[in-house]
Amino acid sequence: MSLLLLLLLGLLTLILCVLRGRKRRAGEPPLIKGWIPFIGKALEFGHDAHTFLEEHKKKFGDIFTVRIAGKYMTFIMDPLLYPNVIKHGRQLDFHEFANKVSPGTFGYPPVISVKFPGMQEQIKRSFQLLQGDNLSTLTESMMGNLMLVFRQDHLCDGPREEGGWRSGSMYEFCNSVMFEATFLTMYGRPQAASRHGGMGVLREDFVRFDNMFPLLIAQMPIWLLGQTKAIREKLINYFLPHRMSCWSDTSQFIRMRSELLDQYDTLRDVDKAAHHFAILWASVGNTVPASFWVMYYLVSHPDALQVVRQELHDALRLAGVEFSQDRDVTLGKDQLEKLVYLESAINESLRLSSASMNIRVVQEDFSLRLDGECSVAVRKGDVIALYPQSMHMDPEIYKEPQSFRLDRFIQDGTMKTDFYKDGQKLKYYLMPFGSGSSMCPGRYFAVNEIKQFLCLLLLYFDLQLDEDQSRVSLDNSRAGLGILLPATDVRFRYRLQV
Numbered sequence: 001m002s003l004l005l006l007l008l009l010g011l012l013t014l015i016l017c018v019l020r021g022r023k024r025r026a027g028e029p030p031l032i033k034g035w036i037p038f039i040g041k042a043l044e045f046g047h048d049a050h051t052f053l054e055e056h057k058k059k060f061g062d063i064f065t066v067r068i069a070g071k072y073m074t075f076i077m078d079p080l081l082y083p084n085v086i087k088h089g090r091q092l093d094f095h096e097f098a099n100k101v102s103p104g105t106f107g108y109p110p111v112i113s114v115k116f117p118g119m120q121e122q123i124k125r126s127f128q129l130l131q132g133d134n135l136s137t138l139t140e141s142m143m144g145n146l147m148l149v150f151r152q153d154h155l156c157d158g159p160r161e162e163g164g165w166r167s168g169s170m171y172e173f174c175n176s177v178m179f180e181a182t183f184l185t186m187y188g189r190p191q192a193a194s195r196h197g198g199m200g201v202l203r204e205d206f207v208r209f210d211n212m213f214p215l216l217i218a219q220m221p222i223w224l225l226g227q228t229k230a231i232r233e234k235l236i237n238y239f240l241p242h243r244m245s246c247w248s249d250t251s252q253f254i255r256m257r258s259e260l261l262d263q264y265d266t267l268r269d270v271d272k273a274a275h276h277f278a279i280l281w282a283s284v285g286n287t288v289p290a291s292f293w294v295m296y297y298l299v300s301h302p303d304a305l306q307v308v309r310q311e312l313h314d315a316l317r318l319a320g321v322e323f324s325q326d327r328d329v330t331l332g333k334d335q336l337e338k339l340v341y342l343e344s345a346i347n348e349s350l351r352l353s354s355a356s357m358n359i360r361v362v363q364e365d366f367s368l369r370l371d372g373e374c375s376v377a378v379r380k381g382d383v384i385a386l387y388p389q390s391m392h393m394d395p396e397i398y399k400e401p402q403s404f405r406l407d408r409f410i411q412d413g414t415m416k417t418d419f420y421k422d423g424q425k426l427k428y429y430l431m432p433f434g435s436g437s438s439m440c441p442g443r444y445f446a447v448n449e450i451k452q453f454l455c456l457l458l459l460y461f462d463l464q465l466d467e468d469q470s471r472v473s474l475d476n477s478r479a480g481l482g483i484l485l486p487a488t489d490v491r492f493r494y495r496l497q498v
């Protein structure tokens with residue numbers, strides 16, 4: 001009997017050892033496994049990633065490995081070491097990770113597959129249509145679409161309070177304007193109308209899907225998430241080829257993607273539609289909260305708002321444009337580039353609100369050299385992670401990092417690029433758009449469209465926050481995935497400037 005008990009105990013210990021996972025090898029960073037087999041530190045990390053990482057940095061230094069939901073993730077916390085991670089494109093790969101999580105999230109088959117030869121490369125090439133000369137065309141189109149939505153929804157007559165004020169919820173306002181104007185710019189409009197019917201419902205469905213986005217990216221099976229599968233199907237169906245072929249003024253970027261998807265007989269119509277839906281998420285999922293934060297910080301700092309408004313009027317005057325509320329404004333790429341205070345406000349808002357994690361999967365066991373003296377051994381299949389929010393909130397790099405400072409990114413009238421840590425100039429100091437091979441291809445368009453949105457707000461409206469509202473905090477539920485949403489919406493008032 002006692003022998004059986006001993007055997008059982010032995011077996012149990014063996015199972016626990018296997019479940020507890022690996023041992024730290026020579027040259028590897030400190031290893032933090034947590035006491036729960038498999039799960040490791042996933043719950044603590046998921047609860048508040050920023051605080052978790054800061055506490056572990058204090059205890060274990062700038063490089064440490066954490067077991068999170070069965071994965072071993074090595075965090076590199078010192079931004080001076082980032083360049084050496086980012087440049088290791090071959091041994092530290094991003095697309096393997098994306099290829100694994102995107103299909104489960106958006107519902108299309110994995111791109112890197114023998115079924116779709118060359119597709120990954122063609123998709124990468126399509127991203128060029130978001131930049132260079134095409135950026136001017138996209139920016140111009142966005143301006144027209146923003147004007148359209150502003151005119152029809154906010155500049156028209158409607159119920160007003162005393163003094164001509166209208167009330168609104170700021171996030172809802174940004175969402176309705178930016179979602180629709182970006183949609184029209186990317187996908188075009190129906191042939192016989194300037195706007196799509198049912199945009200409100202599409203947006204509501206999108207928000208419901210988006211609320212589940214962190215769980216989908218964490219590879220939670222969609223059938224466990226209530227209505228999410230049905231909502232995703234509805235969203236995907238919006239982009240079925242027979243519907244999209246009836247739209248006009250579709251951007252060259254989306255047209256090229258449709259053509260490249262059509263080359264693959266192995267793709268069903270619904271798969272093609274799922275690819276288009278993924279681009280909708282990429283183009284508004286972060287842009288809407290980013291627009292909110294810039295608007296919120298400017299409206300809650302009236303002095304800063306006044307500086308940006310003045311800069312805008314000066315730029316229009318210099319360009320010989322006489323602003324009148326009756327005529328549509330055009331602010332092209334070249335004019336937008338001159339708005340350095342507005343750009344600094346955007347950078348500062350992105351610094352305060354972004355929490356994207358840069359992930360790379362190790363392709364082989366090797367020694368990762370991080371600087372002259374420091375190398376760490378890393379294992380095939382492990383994840384190397386950069387968490388730039390820690391850098392964005394580092395008081396040595398950004399004095400009083402919690403506060404919004406309009407001129408944080410301005411030096412001698414141009415954009416400031418000198419930021420230091422330990423007396424050394426940082427190559428990477430602001431990373432809301434990721435880095436290296438996975439850097440956001442839509443970043444120039446995103447900044448331009450946020451600028452255009454803010455310019456229209458400042459040209460047309462007086463803006464005020466309603467009184468007696470506490471400072472809005474960040475909702476951490478999508479930490480690691482991009483721009484954080486506000487924990488609550490903000491009430492504000494706007495009226496046409498006289």
Ligand code: HEM
Nearest residue numbers: 282283286287290356358432433434438439440441442446
């Ligand atoms: C403020 C707005 C935006 C932010 C903060 C942002 C951020 C990011 C980040 C961090 C990534 C990299 C993801 C990773 O490394 O895992 C990314 C990828 C991407 N973004 Fe953006 N983005 C924004 C707007 C846009 C817009 C407007 C578009 C398109 C019009 C766009 C298109 C994409 C695409 C297609 C990818 C995937 C790139 C790839 O697979 O290599 N983004 N974005």
